[in-house]
Amino acid sequence: MPTGTPDNSFIHPYPIRVDDFSDISSTREPAKLYLLTHTHTDHLNGLASRSFGGRVVCSHDAKEMLLRHEVYSERALREMNLRAENSKTFRHLRVEPRKTEDGNVSYVGSRDLLVPHALHTPTEVYLSDKQSVTITLFDANHCPGAVMYLVEGDKGAVLHTGDFRAEPWFLESLARNAFLQRYLATPPASVGTIPGSNGCGGTHTDVVQTLDAIYLDTACLLDTIDVPTKADATSGLVTLMSLLPVTTLFFINAWTWGYEDILKAIAQAFRSKIHVDRYKHSIYSSIYADPFLRSIITKDAGSTRFHACERFDHCEFVKVDGQGDKPPYAAATANANSSMNTQGKHVVYVNPVTMGTAAWKLYLEETRQKLQHGERVNGLLIPLSRHSPLPELRAFVSLFRPKRVVPNTLDPALKGLDGACMQRMFEGCLAPDVTPASSHDTIGTANLDAGDLAAALLKDETEPGDVALKNIEGDGALVLA
DNA sequence: GCGATCAGAT
DNA sequence: CACATCTGATCGC
Numbered sequence: 001m002p003t004g005t006p007d008n009s010f011i012h013p014y015p016i017r018v019d020d021f022s023d024i025s026s027t028r029e030p031a032k033l034y035l036l037t038h039t040h041t042d043h044l045n046g047l048a049s050r051s052f053g054g055r056v057v058c059s060h061d062a063k064e065m066l067l068r069h070e071v072y073s074e075r076a077l078r079e080m081n082l083r084a085e086n087s088k089t090f091r092h093l094r095v096e097p098r099k100t101e102d103g104n105v106s107y108v109g110s111r112d113l114l115v116p117h118a119l120h121t122p123t124e125v126y127l128s129d130k131q132s133v134t135i136t137l138f139d140a141n142h143c144p145g146a147v148m149y150l151v152e153g154d155k156g157a158v159l160h161t162g163d164f165r166a167e168p169w170f171l172e173s174l175a176r177n178a179f180l181q182r183y184l185a186t187p188p189a190s191v192g193t194i195p196g197s198n199g200c201g202g203t204h205t206d207v208v209q210t211l212d213a214i215y216l217d218t219a220c221l222l223d224t225i226d227v228p229t230k231a232d233a234t235s236g237l238v239t240l241m242s243l244l245p246v247t248t249l250f251f252i253n254a255w256t257w258g259y260e261d262i263l264k265a266i267a268q269a270f271r272s273k274i275h276v277d278r279y280k281h282s283i284y285s286s287i288y289a290d291p292f293l294r295s296i297i298t299k300d301a302g303s304t305r306f307h308a309c310e311r312f313d314h315c316e317f318v319k320v321d322g323q324g325d326k327p328p329y330a331a332a333t334a335n336a337n338s339s340m341n342t343q344g345k346h347v348v349y350v351n352p353v354t355m356g357t358a359a360w361k362l363y364l365e366e367t368r369q370k371l372q373h374g375e376r377v378n379g380l381l382i383p384l385s386r387h388s389p390l391p392e393l394r395a396f397v398s399l400f401r402p403k404r405v406v407p408n409t410l411d412p413a414l415k416g417l418d419g420a421c422m423q424r425m426f427e428g429c430l431a432p433d434v435t436p437a438s439s440h441d442t443i444g445t446a447n448l449d450a451g452d453l454a455a456a457l458l459k460d461e462t463e464p465g466d467v468a469l470k471n472i473e474g475d476g477a478l479v480l481a
Numbered sequence: 482g483c484g485a486t487c488a489g490a491t
Numbered sequence: 492c493a494c495a496t497c498t499g500a501t502c503g504c
Binding site: 002040041042071072073163219220253255256257258351352353354355381386387409411 | 492493494495496497498
């Protein structure tokens, strides 16, 4: 539960919570089932609690990552040999049966709360004796193990995106996915309306269905500019890297899960493995959905120019003056040796940033010029976004035209303005019968500026707090104040 | 004294 | 830089 998730992270109307495992027993009925979209720590709230005892559905890879999860401080202790064994934050979720003194196996106290599901495999899950839902997982293009959930039951169908990046190839892949086709607003390869398919027949209403809701990754809801595709970002970076001397060492600041595309693109382009620390190695080795990732990593620091080892504890090959993950960008203040390792080799830092498509083109051209003129460059940027900005979100929602769209997170600082804006932001992307009659299809033509919208609402609204209250009341439906 | 929660920095 | 993470302060049981 990243802060700002409406309705305690329940997906209405089912007794299912997503990415939130905190204790709410004093407020309402506990969830019958929990879904975990991925293992970033802000989605694991309450899961470290020893008293948590719910069933948690997740992907196979998320389960492996979770059981191997180690916080940084524990990793550092392990590195200094102050820890004989790795301390794993979520190990209590799986307690193996133990051997008793007489050699038998005791299941007393054993349990395994993490229920892994394969992708694209509809599975019936019981919420009670009388109620069940069918759950299907789809890769979310966010980080290893990250998935979206389709939940179908007698109370309707909802799609929960978790955190995701809905770039064009991702939409095309969804549009062709047999487990989602019945919910598509428009068949992939057809334009316009098929004669006789207007839903007037009455006997075939179950052929095409409408999602009741999409629970949407709204981390970048207010970003209204286009951002580069991951492929454009990595290919640009690799081009710049290839302009540096072959003696250059690189530190790739993959500071959280989700930057693996950078490692893979580098390995591919330079035909080289990437040095990773013990912890990353153990995680990446357990990612079965990505055998290529597993194949490009090495623990041998001296065997490669490319390093993605601990962010705050680089190996000696990429250690330079002024530790930490900050490259000495400022040419004015950086001393000449500040980007040299102990052997005098040049170390270049690669940092993921947020950058629009236009800014990226400019940066690529400028940096190319610098490198070709032999100017010293100690850091390279790569605009690898792991969340979709508004244009991608609108395209994604338009693919399904659900009855409503619910934000996975709201920014508490905006006091509900972002939620209030959302209704307007997805005008024309929802099911026709619930879209206000006056609205037009604004896909591709809308010139919505979220900042302006928020500002306008702020002006009109003397008590912004009211918006927040109206916004999250009841079943989590958005109510425009 | 522990855990949950938040502010703040990176 | 980054919307994920860590640290340290504060509050409540």
